[in-house]
Amino acid sequence: MKGTEDGMNHSVEKVLWVRQWNESLFSFAVTRPPSFRFLSGQFVMLGLPVDGKPLLRAYSMASQHYAEELEFLSIIVQDGPLTSRLQHIKEGDEILLAAKPVGSLVxxxxxxxxxxxxxxxxxxxxxxxxxxxxxxxxxxxxxxxxxxxxxxxxxxxxxxxxxxxxxxxxxxxxxxxxxxxxxxxxxxxxxxxxxxxxxxxxxxxxxxxxxxxxxxxxxxxxxxxxxxxxxxxxxxxxxxxxxxxxxxxxxxxxxxxx
Known part of the structure; x- marks a missing residue:
């Protein structure tokens, strides 16, 4: 599913699945914009809207650079500004995804x-x-x-x-x-x-x-x-x-x- 533009710097993508590894660790995947390209090992800013503003953090792509979806691995910090909210995402929810991947682990x-x-x-x-x-x-x-x-x-x-x-x-x-x-x-x-x-x-x-x-x-x-x-x-x-x-x-x- 193609993400919709939400401002100049990020798109709105759909959560495709969520997997809980234990009480403090989970993986999830979101739709991948057709124009999104990255090198294996890079990261991107992603997050959720909080109080009408985007709250974004850096997440490395866990998926292959050629995959149709974007996969991420996250820890849960109960008082963390983002992960305390991100832990509750489910299939069909929306995620904010920055347009440009970056990083030196290439x-x-x-x-x-x-x-x-x-x-x-x-x-x-x-x-x-x-x-x-x-x-x-x-x-x-x-x-x-x-x-x-x-x-x-x-x-x-x-x-x-x-x-x-x-x-x-x-x-x-x-x-x-x-x-x-x-x-x-x-x-x-x-x-x-x-x-x-x-x-x-x-x-x-x-x-x-x-x-x-x-x-x-x-x-x-x-x-x-x-x-x-x-x-x-x-x-x-x-x-x-x-x-x-x-x-x-x-x-x-x-x-x-x-």
């Missing part, structure tokens, strides 16, 4: 390398869901890894899809079977046998999660504390931050860091 902000590591906490998983279903990712890298750190196992959204190595994806299933890996940690739950359940920063720092700027490329998304700490560790290892204008060996989304 392949062209990285120098060529062998291994791609997408490190995220919480809803920082969302851009990885778009990237791992992009065939270009598998053309550029020999291995593709998603590292997702959460507090509890119930926070592991999309666990079945990720742990199956995207077996049901008609476009990348074959490549993902050979190149994709999924590494998760639930820091407040008991670790599975042989699993390192510590924070990703601790594992990178002590070398148990090995990263080499000569061969590895890293993307970061999630909590501000994790991004800042991990970026500092990476720079200490010889990694350099990249952007579209000057590609590097790691990238982060500065719009979420502040």
């Amino acid at each position: 392949l062209d902000a990285l120098l060529p390398g062998k291994n791609l590591h997408m490190i995220g906490t919480g809803t920082g998983l969302a851009p990885w869901l778009s990237l791992i279903r992009d065939p270009d990712v598998y053309d550029r890298f020999d291995s593709v890894n998603v590292q997702h750190t959460v507090r509890a196992k119930s926070d592991l959204a999309y666990f079945d899809m990720l742990s199956s190595k995207l077996a049901d994806d008609p476009l990348v299933a074959e490549e993902a079977a050979a190149k994709f890996s999924y590494d998760w940690a639930a820091t407040r739950d008991a670790a599975a046998p042989g699993q390192d359940n510590r924070r990703i920063t601790d594992r990178i720092r002590d070398g148990s999660y090995k990263l080499d700027p000569e061969t590895d490329r890293v993307m970061l998304c999630g909590s501000m504390a994790m991004i800042k700490e991990t970026a500092a560790i990476l720079e200490g290892l010889g990694f350099t931050e990249g952007a579209m204008s000057h590609p590097g060996t790691f990238v982060l989304e500065r719009a979420f860091v502040g």
